[in-house]
Amino acid sequence: MSRVGRQPVSIPDGVSVALNEDLCVVKGPKGELSFQVHSSIDVQVIDNRIEVSRSSDNPEERSLHGLTRSLVANMVEGVTEGFRKSLELRGTGYRAQLQGQNLIMTVGFSHPVELIPLEGVIFEVETPTLIHVIGIDKQVVGQQAALIRRVRPPEPYHGKGVRYVGEYVRQKAGKAKV
DSSP states (O other): OOTTTTSOEEOOTTOEEEEETTEEEEEETTEEEEEEOOTTEEEEEETTEEEEEESOOOHHHHHHHHHHHHHHHHHHHHHHTOEEEEEEEESTTOEEEEETTEEEEESSSSSOEEEOOOTTEEEEEEETTEEEEEESOHHHHHHHHHHHHHHSOOOTTTOOEEEETTOOOOOOOOOOOO
16 A cells, blocks of 8 residues: 555645546645545545545556545645745846736846736746745646746756745856966
């Protein structure tokens, strides 16, 4: 049995879970998320918790068991608390600002870079060098943060670029003087 898959997901107050055949819909104070459950995985709501089980021990079902439980747990957490990824800009003159809902970044190119948020994502600029990506779907928040980082990934010689808060970038030594 999967160690992750056999753990029940508790349903907090204010969250409702609806199961229609293979569709799991979770509604909460921050919004609504749905997930198409694989036909070999069984999801049940018992008392005030969600339990995920599988019918056999074949490798595909074993891998889907823990994955399904994690996705359902992330949906419950997303509709109650939401998810947040923070990125920082490092480099001389690197800055970000909001223009409506869009994010405008100046990161060393000859032009500013404009990013339009994915559906269900909100940008928040705390300081000109600190960006927060906020949403209820963990996958979409992570995807949007990766798209921002991809504009100017941190380079290994000076560390300039866009990085996650707390990310360690290994610094390489420059040319040795003779």
